[in-house]
Amino acid sequence: MKRTLALICVACLALALLAGCGANGSSSASGSDKVVKIGVFEPASGDNGAGGKQETLGIQYANSVSPTVDINGTTYDVKLETVDNESSNDKAATAASTLVSAGVSAVLGSYGSSVSIAGGPTFEAANIPVIGVTCTNPQVTQGNSYYYRICFLDPFQGTVLANYAYNTLGVKKAYCLSKLGDDYSNGLVNYFVDAFQKLGGQCVTDTFPDGNSDFTSYVANAKSQGCDVFFSPVSTEAAQLIVDQVVAQGAKFPILAGDTWDSNVILQAAKGKDVNISVTTFYPEGANAEFDSGFKTWVNADATRLSSNGGDDTVSATSAMGYDAYFTALAALKNAGSTDSAAVMAALPNTTYDGVSGHIAFDENGDAIRDTAYVKHANTETGAWEALPSVTVG
């Protein structure tokens, strides 16, 4: 009895092994000269699952728009190698090496700066360039020459938010909540605090531990400390709970957040509730009608895509960024004139591309040269974002 079951287990494993090798085999086999592989290093689960999926959707849509690329006259099929880094730093290294061993020429991602920082060195060790899509923490590209990114950075975003809070909202005391051990939120809060205090405001900072779902006390803290804006650039998971608590405790202060909150998840959480949410973002829906409509139709065409996009066809900025990142990668490939990752690496610094989210070019640090951010305000009646005029900090 036991023996047979043991055998069954072994059989399962063996089968899995074969299949696994088969998988690898097939991928390596298709590594022939007619296909170029682009790695998609995104979370499909964990805290940043939602955002990661939307970013991946953008990339996939771009891939569906132009599935091939001409490099030195020869046409290559672009094959996306997707891996789930589970939004966790310890999985990032192995997830990254999965892509590396699949033999990708370049990598896109990841949503969430922590995983990007954690995965970066693996790509660096393998000499594969990575194009960060929405990872805004400076540390992502800092000290990692293989990491580029097409989005603005947190110091910039932080300043924009601080200015918005101080000047537009006219608040003087901010409650800043970040997630413990999350570089994105910690970083952004830090830059916000710097900028906000420079302007003459006060800040109360606080952190919540991983896996925390009880935000009662945090909102209560903000109230009892007499803060008049609640700044929490955290993952969408936490965002829902925070919005919920703010409503539940009838707190009147506006909520302010970074690009992560630019997601229909938030809209759904806020819809029909008495809450005032503003976020900064890369791309406001409607800025590029052609892209929007194309994306919407593509998303609506498939149930899984729709669910990955959070159940409706709202165009989130991350999708737009993913779309741009893909084309930037293609442009780099064209410049490189080869699918060899080293060549792509060499070509990237002077690759430019005019995307739906604006002009993309890299500075010596590998960061995008951007000076524009958009502020969106959640309309709780319609459950949609209202774009406010773009903010430029030169």
Add this chain to the structure above:
Amino acid sequence: MNESILRLEDVTMQFGGVVAVNNLSLEVNKGEIVALIGPNGAGKTTAFNCITGVYKPTNGRVSFHDQVIAANHPHGKMKKNYAGENGDRYQSEKTVSHTPDVITQLGIARTFQNIRLWKSMTVFDNVLTAKHMRAKQNVFTATFRLSAGEEKRMRQETEALLEEQDLLRYRDELATSLPYGTQRRLEIARALATEPKLLLLDEPAAGMNPQETLELAAFIHDIKDKHGLTVFLIEHHMDLVMQISDRIYVIDFGKLICNGTPEVVQNDKRVIDAYLGVAEDA
């Protein structure tokens, strides 16, 4: 040769309201075989546990070779609801208590009523492990085999001990796979491996057939002489007790009711009452 090796003075063990051992005083002299008998639940094993440090007596003093190994007097909550006798006698004395391993270190080894061999180990390892205490080594030298000589010595001695107890043929068998009687003998061998001066046997003959019991008597005498031991045992097999023991202590309900040579004890009314119970109109 009346050199006392173990002395209990007014030892009382009280659990909550129950006085398991009440004011027990007894003495075991060097080279003797002394038996502690009594009806079930008389508190024999509890007395053993007080000696070996498993329990800390509520009151009284235990000394081994005139060195106090356990001394206590009721304090804390016990002070109020102490039900034993001579509660005040040891007030002035400072309490002494050792963990069992220290007691063993001093040279008192024991066996258990319900055999407690190390299940997963072979006969050889059971005895060898008991030698660990006396080995001159530390974890570093032991791990990196810097004390290989010591290890070798332990193994040889174990070998010899098994030989002597003619357990050698079971050398590599699992201890628990042995027949019951043999397991008891092994447990004694294991106790001997700690090089004791005083050996406490808790019902060594329990579950043995008459034949084995007979052998056991000889066996106990034998090890006593070979290892220069003093033996203190709890036993129910009266014929065995009468046959081997020099002196006998009888306790009932935790109290000592009689002691002396087998003959004396055999003809003592209290003992007979204790075992057979007293008739109402007696």
Add this chain to the structure above:
Amino acid sequence: MKQLSKKKETWLSVIGIAAVYIIVSVLEIFIPSTSILFTVLKKGAIYALVAVSMNLLNGFTGLFSLGQAGFMLIGAYTYAIFTMPVAIKLTDSVYKYYHCAIGFDMGFLPAIILAGLAAAAFATLIGIPVLRLKSDYLAIATLGFAEIIRAVFQWDELGPVTNGANVMREYLDLSHIKIPFTNIPFPPTLFVFLIAGICIAIIVLLINSSYGRAFKAIRDDEIAAEAMGINLFKHKELSFVISSFFAGISGALLAMFQYTVQAAQFKTAMTYEILLVVVIGGIGSVSGSCIASFLYIACSEWWLRFLDDSQYNVLGLDILRSGFRKVVFSVIIMIIVLFCSKGIMGDKELSVRRLWEKIQRKKAAKKQTVKEGAENE
């Protein structure tokens, strides 16, 4: 049945172990270093070490402790903090929001040792109160301590040392390891195997020493052990500290392997993972733990990944999507736990002798059948 001489046995085992290392180095020469195979081998070796260290505690001393992740964390951080070059400590590339308080750095070998010692030191302190508790209470208390350690390392008052809760990086990771006195990079997988191998070897030596026997005695029957003069607390503490020492070292290796390390990852889930490895391998079997950890890592990181990939969906039903791998994986684990609760090796060891005897028995059986066949003619 032919007997196997002790000498021959030891030789064969030595050869067997040597073979493993030779194979690893050969693989490392011929297969491109980017292959997922090495990722699995490295992580496998690291988990093997921590699993064995946990087995020393749970399997051989019978102390059900769930603190492993905490000690790995200490090891990982100690290593990261001490090997990070001063130059980097001074810039804001890692210590962005704090000024690093540690004004020096050191080579990887002393740092690894230190990692172990740091974990051991903590274990010594924790052990004194905790080891008085029995089975489940001990488990939950150690688990609690692991959580507390994690919180302390994330505390921003300690930021100047631990960089708050943010990632530690740019310390000496595997790609920086050079063969001593030369400038030739050390083959990373081989390096991990060497360190892990040495540590496991030491643990094995300990288990087979007089102290190892004492540990087993405590596991089998505490009361008897104490009655035979084995000081319970001393030996439990010993086992606890040694186990933590090696957990710390494996933590350091993990840090080297991952390039970045962060307190947030050392959750109880990690301890459970290690515990599962121990159980799958067989509680009380070192070789079991090793085999299990490689299987475990290979399955979770490599062989089953295709289950996450919808492009391998057969006959139209899209059961294969992100997360399916884990479902299958946990089902396999449940099967093992339920139906082979002794694990792969039980409490036996994978030894030359056992293999030899198996072969002999097989041979004998064959002879038997042949004979019978002949008689039937």
Add this chain to the structure above:
Amino acid sequence: MSFLQTNLPYILAGISVGGQYALIAIGYTMVYGILRLINFAHGDVFMWAGLMMVYFSASMPLWLSIPMVLIVTVILGFAIERVAYKPLRSAPRMSIMISAIGVSYLLQNCALYFTGGLAKNYPTLPWISDTVTIWGATTKVVTLVTPVLTILLVIVLVLLIKKTKIGMAMRAVSRDFETSQLMGIKINTVISVTFVIGSLLAAVGSLLYFTNYASVTPTSGSMPGLKCFVAAVFGGIGSIPGAVIGAFIIGICENIIKGLGWTTFSDAFTFALLIVILLVKPTGLFGEKVTDKV
């Protein structure tokens, strides 16, 4: 008054979360009392109850979906016991505990698979999700309902255990497994009932908990689960009132800690509390001491 003004929110939150913890902790303490097993999967059963509510309420009206959730959760708990624990009854306790960990692993991964790793919004239940204001502190009705409901359920449970036949059997089994088996008590029935009760309370707990913190993720069961076990140990594992009191203490303490700004340690504190109590009183507040005979 101002003190109350500032601290009331924390205390309220503490009491409500404490009540929710209590409902889960009872499951732990009962199972442990009878099987001497830390049922690591209990937290995930709780999480699944929440997830089921999400799915059911999407397809059927509330008045139907709530009982459905209770029933299915109970079935889940029952099934887990039968499949994962019953076969290992004679096995060493270690391997049963491993089995529990395995089940929790499985439940989490299944949740991960079905939700696609995304947080699910918990449906808003009528009335108890409404907000109320007491002495200037605004909160949800559930915050006030929870402790009341908890206490009621506990009273019912205690009566059940003190008065009914099955309750008597439970007490007997938790005293001495073998003997009660010999006395002809149907062990398996008792154990199943224990799991049923445990899961039912967990389901109720999930209704209250997720109404407060309205998003369900695959891991949202693990931390509460752990804390509830701690609560059970804290109160003296095996004792129901102990578990309840322990849960309330832990719930209130962790919220006050957060209020004091020690948010980093809000989880760690729970464990610190546990360790302290274990060292001072190894059997918890209300646990009885058991001595092994020599």
